[in-house]
Amino acid sequence: MPRLALYALAVCALAVVAAVVSFARGSWLGIVWILLVGVSSNIAWYYVRKAKNDRAAAEQGQR
Numbered sequence: 001m002p003r004l005a006l007y008a009l010a011v012c013a014l015a016v017v018a019a020v021v022s023f024a025r026g027s028w029l030g031i032v033w034i035l036l037v038g039v040s041s042n043i044a045w046y047y048v049r050k051a052k053n054d055r056a057a058a059e060q061g062q063r
Contacts, residue, residue: 002051008044012037 015036022030 002047005044005047005051008040008047012040012044015040 015033019030019033019037022033
């Protein structure tokens with residue numbers, strides 16, 4: 001898995017924890033953390049798909 005995807009997943013996990021803590025304390029700031037979860041998970045999926053497509057393109061180029 002690409003390094004940037006791992007960083008994005010780490011941000012996603014930390015944002016989930018921050019959202020849970022925020023909502024548990026009764027703060028609506030958790031909505032911002034939920035939005036950050038969505039963005040970071042999309043970034044992670046992007047880099048995973050990009051790495052997969054790059055590998056497939058390199059494999060096609062070698063044939």
